[in-house]
Amino acid sequence: MQKAAVESEERPLEDEAATLALGARLAGLLRPGEFLGLKGPLGAGKTTLARGLIRAWTGDDALEPPSPSYTLAQIYEGPAGVLWHMDLYRLRTPEEALEIGLEEALATALCIVEWPERLGPLSPPSRMELALRDDQGRRTARLSWFGDAAARRKEFGFL
Ligand SMILES: Nc1ncnc2c1ncn2[C@@H]1O[C@H](COP(=O)(O)OP(=O)(O)OP(=O)(O)O)[C@@H](O)[C@H]1O
Ligand SMILES: [Mg+2]
Numbered sequence: 001m002q003k004a005a006v007e008s009e010e011r012p013l014e015d016e017a018a019t020l021a022l023g024a025r026l027a028g029l030l031r032p033g034e035f036l037g038l039k040g041p042l043g044a045g046k047t048t049l050a051r052g053l054i055r056a057w058t059g060d061d062a063l064e065p066p067s068p069s070y071t072l073a074q075i076y077e078g079p080a081g082v083l084w085h086m087d088l089y090r091l092r093t094p095e096e097a098l099e100i101g102l103e104e105a106l107a108t109a110l111c112i113v114e115w116p117e118r119l120g121p122l123s124p125p126s127r128m129e130l131a132l133r134d135d136q137g138r139r140t141a142r143l144s145w146f147g148d149a150a151a152r153r154k155e156f157g158f159l
Helices: 016-027 044-057 095-099 101-110 114-124 147-156
Strands: 035-039 073-078 083-086 110-114 125-134 136-147
Touching: 016 073, 016 136, 035 044, 044 073, 044 083, 044 110, 044 125, 073 110, 095 101, 095 114, 110 114, 114 147, 125 147, 136 147
Parallel strands: 035 110, 035 125, 083 110
Antiparallel strands: 073 083, 125 136
16 A cells, blocks of 8 residues: 655544535645545544535535535636545446546546445556544544655645
8 A cells, every 4th residue: 555655744624614614725735637535434523624625625615515425526716727536335346436537537527435445456656635533523634745745744744
């Protein structure tokens, strides 16, 4: 398994608003062509984080982005470009991600991916991963940078 090149500290997420705010903050730094995996068990806050990120990306605070757990992917547009929100929990094989357009997404869009471990060998070597945890109600987040994405670590100084 590929090792993270750099990792942030584990940061507390006191409430749902903190998870949404972290997503919004990440939206200001991420760009099309980048990949952010959202890891963590069922209910850890992956979709909540993605919602905060998508609202900031589109500039639409009233948006209620649905969880793409059945459609696998939802596509959004913002001033900075296209964003794909994927939830790969139901993916049966990594190759199925190619059928929903993974390669186009990686080449053209910011990819926000719940359950990125489902991609197996198709996981992009240059990527970021946010690990969300819920330890008896104490929620936390830790960001890791893999491969060339590590060059961006200093821009995420708040983490
Ligand atoms: N920091 C937080 N503190 C307390 N509750 C939170 C926090 N972040 C998210 N939640 C709540 O946790 C619940 C589950 O969140 P969410 O649906 O985002 O999880 P998920 O990781 O996407 O789950 P799944 O694996 O089922 O897709 C929601 O009710 C959400 O409001
Ligand atoms: Mg979810």
